[in-house]
Each structure stands twice: as C-alpha cells, then as structure tokens.
Amino acid sequence: MNEARHPLRLPGTAVLAALAMLFLYVPIIVLVVLSFNASDMTTIWTGFSLHWYAQALGNDTMLVAIGNSLTVAAAATVLATAAATSAALGIARSGGRVRTAVEGLLGLPLLIPEIVTAVALLMLFVLVGVRLGLMSVILAHTVFCIPFAYYPIRSRLAALDPALGEAASDLYAPAWRRFLRIELPLLAPGIFAGALLAFISSLGDFVITYFVAGPGATTLPVYIYGMIRTGITPEVNALSTLLLLASVAVVAIVFRSGTTPANQTRGEKTS
Amino acid sequence: MNDTIVAISDVSKRYAGAVQPALAGVSLDIRRNEFFTLLGPSGCGKTTLLRLIAGFGMPDSGQISLDGKLLGQTPPNLRPINTVFQSYALFPHMSVAENIGFGLEMLGQPRETVRSRVTEMLRLVRLEGMGERRPAQLSGGQQQRVALARALAPAPKVLLLDEPLSALDLKLRREMQIELKRLQTETGITFVFVTHDQEEALAMSDRLAVMRDGVVMQVGSPENLYDRPANLFVAEFIGEANFWNATCLERSGAGGRFAIGTSKAVMPVAEAQGLAEGAKAVLVVRPERITLGAAEPGLLHGTVETAVYRGSDLVVHAALAGGGELRARLPGSIAAAGLIGTATGFAFPADAVRVFPA
Ligand SMILES: Nc1ncnc2c1ncn2[C@@H]1O[C@H](COP(=O)(O)OP(=O)(O)OP(=O)(O)O)[C@@H](O)[C@H]1O
Ligand SMILES: [Mg+2]
Numbered sequence: 001m002n003e004a005r006h007p008l009r010l011p012g013t014a015v016l017a018a019l020a021m022l023f024l025y026v027p028i029i030v031l032v033v034l035s036f037n038a039s040d041m042t043t044i045w046t047g048f049s050l051h052w053y054a055q056a057l058g059n060d061t062m063l064v065a066i067g068n069s070l071t072v073a074a075a076a077t078v079l080a081t082a083a084a085t086s087a088a089l090g091i092a093r094s095g096g097r098v099r100t101a102v103e104g105l106l107g108l109p110l111l112i113p114e115i116v117t118a119v120a121l122l123m124l125f126v127l128v129g130v131r132l133g134l135m136s137v138i139l140a141h142t143v144f145c146i147p148f149a150y151y152p153i154r155s156r157l158a159a160l161d162p163a164l165g166e167a168a169s170d171l172y173a174p175a176w177r178r179f180l181r182i183e184l185p186l187l188a189p190g191i192f193a194g195a196l197l198a199f200i201s202s203l204g205d206f207v208i209t210y211f212v213a214g215p216g217a218t219t220l221p222v223y224i225y226g227m228i229r230t231g232i233t234p235e236v237n238a239l240s241t242l243l244l245l246a247s248v249a250v251v252a253i254v255f256r257s258g259t260t261p262a263n264q265t266r267g268e269k270t271s
Numbered sequence: 272m273n274d275t276i277v278a279i280s281d282v283s284k285r286y287a288g289a290v291q292p293a294l295a296g297v298s299l300d301i302r303r304n305e306f307f308t309l310l311g312p313s314g315c316g317k318t319t320l321l322r323l324i325a326g327f328g329m330p331d332s333g334q335i336s337l338d339g340k341l342l343g344q345t346p347p348n349l350r351p352i353n354t355v356f357q358s359y360a361l362f363p364h365m366s367v368a369e370n371i372g373f374g375l376e377m378l379g380q381p382r383e384t385v386r387s388r389v390t391e392m393l394r395l396v397r398l399e400g401m402g403e404r405r406p407a408q409l410s411g412g413q414q415q416r417v418a419l420a421r422a423l424a425p426a427p428k429v430l431l432l433d434e435p436l437s438a439l440d441l442k443l444r445r446e447m448q449i450e451l452k453r454l455q456t457e458t459g460i461t462f463v464f465v466t467h468d469q470e471e472a473l474a475m476s477d478r479l480a481v482m483r484d485g486v487v488m489q490v491g492s493p494e495n496l497y498d499r500p501a502n503l504f505v506a507e508f509i510g511e512a513n514f515w516n517a518t519c520l521e522r523s524g525a526g527g528r529f530a531i532g533t534s535k536a537v538m539p540v541a542e543a544q545g546l547a548e549g550a551k552a553v554l555v556v557r558p559e560r561i562t563l564g565a566a567e568p569g570l571l572h573g574t575v576e577t578a579v580y581r582g583s584d585l586v587v588h589a590a591l592a593g594g595g596e597l598r599a600r601l602p603g604s605i606a607a608a609g610l611i612g613t614a615t616g617f618a619f620p621a622d623a624v625r626v627f628p629a
Contacts, residue, residue, distance in 0.1 A: 161358065161360060163356050163358050163360035164360050164362060164363075166327060166347070166354075166356070166360065167354070167356060167360040167361075167362070168362075168373070168377075169326075169327075169346070169347040169348045170325060170347050170348070170352075170353055170354045170422075171348075171353065171373050171374035171377055171421070171422075171425070172348045172349075172374055172377040172378050172425065173348055173373075173377045174348055174377075177377065178348075181362075181373075182362060185364050186363070186364060
C-alpha cells in the first residue's frame, strides 16, 4: 500500500525493469542453450549433445589458452590485491586532502575507455623494452585490476574501529604483529572480495590483452575472438559457457566463505 | 607508599588546526597504588592527557615520566601501561580468552602461563566459563569486564581507564563502580580513571584532578575538593552549593563579616583571606550545612517555596528576603507541611562558608 504512494513510483516502471532484465539475460541463456546443440549450424536447434564440449576440451591450443588465462588471472590477482591493500592502509593513515586526491586518482582508470589504457600500456612496454608475452599481460592486468581490488578493501577498512589497532599496540604488539593479528584478519573479507573482483576482471578481459599479448600469450577471450573470425561455431558457445561457469563458481565460493565473518564483525559493532 | 609513579610536568598539546590548546601546561603527580581520577567537562582535555600517558601522540612541550624514567618517544607497545578504551575495543575475531591473553602473548609468555593467567583473570572479573565466547555474545557489562581483564592481565604498572562506565545503564554503572574499586584494591595497580561524572569521581577516587580548558584547576582528595574548593569552578563542578553575591563589611583575623545581597543579613565567615573591607565577593555554602534558625535579625531570611521529602533528607528551596535563592538539605525528620509558604530563618556555621572574589 505504501509503495503505491511513493513519489518515484511511476506506472510502467515494473514492465521496463522486466524488459531490462530480459535484455540482460536472454543472450546469455541463448548462448548456454545453443552450446548443447547437436547441429553444427550455430542457430538451428536439432537436438541435445555434449559434442561441442568434448571437442573444445580436446582442443590443445584452447587448453593452452585456458592455462594462460588462469596463470595471468592468478598472478595479476595476487599482485593487484597486495598493491591495493597497501594503498588502502597507507591512504587511511594520511588525512584529508591527500586522501581525496589519491582515491580519485585510483578510481579514475575505471572511467578511462579501455582502448586508451590498452594503447597506452602497449606504448609504454615498447618504449621501456618489455618483451610482449605472458609477463607483459600479467603486468597490464595488474594495473587495471588494482582499482577493482581497492574499493572493497577500502570500504572494509573504513568500517574498522581504529581503537582496535591502538588496543593491540597498547597490549605490547609491535607494528607487524598488530597487522597480522588484528588488521589483516578483520580486513580479510574485503581483501577476499577485492581479489575476486580482480580475478574475474582479469579472466574476462579482451581489449587490453589483445594489445599487449605477444605470440604464445593467447588467453581464452583472445582465442575465442580468433575462432569467431572464422565463423561462430557451437564450440565457441561451449567455451563461453565454461568461462561463465568458472566466473559464477568463483563468486559463489567467495560469497559463501566471505560473507559470514563480515556479518559477524558488523554485529559486534552495533552491540 | 606516597611515592610518585607517573610524573607529568608542564605538558602542553595543541592539535593541528585547533586554535585553543587541548592541554596548557598540565603538571600532575600520580602516586603509586592510588585510584586517581581526571574529572572535567567535555572537551577539557582528559582523553588527550590519557593518550599522552599511553603513548598515542607526543606532548608539544613538557615531559611525562614513569617510575622516574622519562617516557619521551617510547611507543605504546613498549610502555608498561595498559588502557581500558571507552568503546572497549575488544578484538571481534578472537574469543574472550584470546582477548585477555593477547598482551601476555605479545610479551612472549609461555602458553601455559598465559592460560593460567587468563583463568585467573576470568575469575577476578567473575566471567568463569565464558572464555570460549566471542565478544559479540556478551552483554555490555560483560564486555566491559573483558576489557578490564584484558588490560589487567599483563599486570601493568599503570591502568588507564577512559570513561569506561559511560556506556552502561545506571544500575550496572553502580555495580561496576564497586567492582572497579575492588579490582584496584585487590591488584594494587595504579588506576588513572577519566570521567565527567563528579559523583562517580567523589565515590571512587583516592585523589582527583579537576580540569577545565586544558588546565588543572585543583588536585586533592574528594573531601578536600568538596569542602575546600580552590575556586568557583571547582565549587560549582563538584557537589551542589549555594552561591550568593556579598560584600565584605569587616575583616577580623582570618575571617570577617559579609552582607549577603541587599538583605540585612550579616554572616560571619571563618576564612576570608585576600578580601579587603568593601570588596565584592561570592559566598559558597553547601546545602547540607544549612540549618533552620529563629527569624532573628542578622540571620538569613527567606520564604520556603518547595520542600521535597527524600527519605533521609528534606530538600528545601527558599526565596531570600534580599533577593536570590537558597537551597538547603535538612534532616528528613522535619515536616515539610509546616515549612512551605512560611518565612523562615536560616543559619550556617562560619566555617561552612567559602569566599571567593567576585
Ligand atoms: N584528533 C583531534 N584533532 C583536533 N582536535 C582534537 C582532537 N581530539 C580532541 N581535540 C580537541 O581537543 C580538546 C580536548 O579533547 P579531549 O578529547 O581530550 O577532551 P575530553 O576531556 O576527553 O572530552 P570528553 O569528555 O568529551 O571525552 C577538545 O577541544 C577537542 O575538540
Ligand atoms: Mg574523552
């Protein structure tokens, strides 16, 4: 009853919202369904089959691409999360204007068109003489993953009572033990969430990787793009579905283990 | 046992960007094994002083020493001083026992020692059997006890407590006041306790310092501060009192005679140092020192407006004949009904009066 009187509640918004959801998810559903299609005509359904999954997983070049993707994502996640954690801790200690400025600069890359970052990184690597390969991809991914990892850590840190760290110092903990015993465990859910965002951003990235990957550093998205140029086959659908599954699995795992401690500490603050 | 454990000498501190200093030349000697209280209104610098003793921040000038040794730049983790934080600051991801054992663990005590000390502390604060709980599973009063046990466990030389009872309701607060006093006596640790509740300060302290705007106004025992306030601020801040404008009529010896307001009442005063005849002054008298007297000339006259029976005593408000008000705390045996609306004489002994220049 109350909802009907809400000033922003205009007629038709529910329909629009439903359409938007449909628009978001229909392509993905179609993709997943067609990956089980027996026909090799991508868009004509002839029957259920796991044929394309078998073919995709039997494809050695593709397996190498998956391996590269996972290597890059793992390395970039570790590096970006470590950098983001130190940034968050460092910025928290500085005050006022410095903080605002640095946080703005950290967030800006999220607004820069990806193609600009891609070209800029390529130029930098060529200029400095970094050989294009897995290493350059890892470096590039680390760079664009930092802001993704930073924000969850930062918001977790903002909710952390500074008196806890002081209490640890007061109870004879030197700086490093205080960090390991107090700050790190309490920030863990934020660090976890940041790492997850970094991992997924890295796993799915195409534009930047396409520019800075040398020969032999093909990741899954780049490989899929290469396949599409020779025509969309159901194998591409199967691959994309696997990528989707991997992302969803990571999210599910992290939310299961990550939300519980977060809720616990929040409960304590209010009591 | 009157030797000094914490010596604060001429300490000043101004926060970046602040106009007024938070502390302006504070000097205090805190004695070994005493329950010392910092009392003052909000913003007077109590927390700032406590944090400087703990090592969170350095004084701009002046020095703090512990047991005769200057603390200087010594960081908090190297000072044998523990703090009970106002927000308790219990580690939410550790059990009660881990919280209490944290200090000893950091000091490198063997696991067995830590465990037995934790058990001992749990018993001391009456939380036996709660060691495995998380802080979130405890009530406010129990969390308070854990915070106390955690700070006491390493047996610090000094325990700092920043308004540790302010988050508790009145009943629990009373209980914890007694509890704190008991813990202080049992452990023999020097307590430096911060509060802005003057009743609490009087009830608990061996000695207390009253602060205002970063300055110590008076230091002494509760009786001393209550009976012999050094200035009007302390007289007003501690306990209840009557404040009457008066004029010095005559000086004789240490004392003199003062006329209150525009009335004809002339009151003898035992001590009136520093006031010349004809000087304007403020007389301060505690309500419980006032008694009923006959309506004779020379006595303070007033009309009783309200009389509230409080069991042990009768609190009387009267309008004075020469203007101004009077508040008296009479024995409860006096009948309220006979007083209200009647013109009455009030008396007090000459030594019950404190005089300050107006
Ligand atoms: N971090 C800070 N930065 C700037 N000014 C501060 C800071 N902390 C305290 N102050 C100022 O210093 C003065 C003393 O503060 P302090 O916290 O010591 O007071 P307090 O006596 O503990 O008050 P309360 O009873 O409200 O806790 C106040 O005017 C306060 O506004
Ligand atoms: Mg304070």
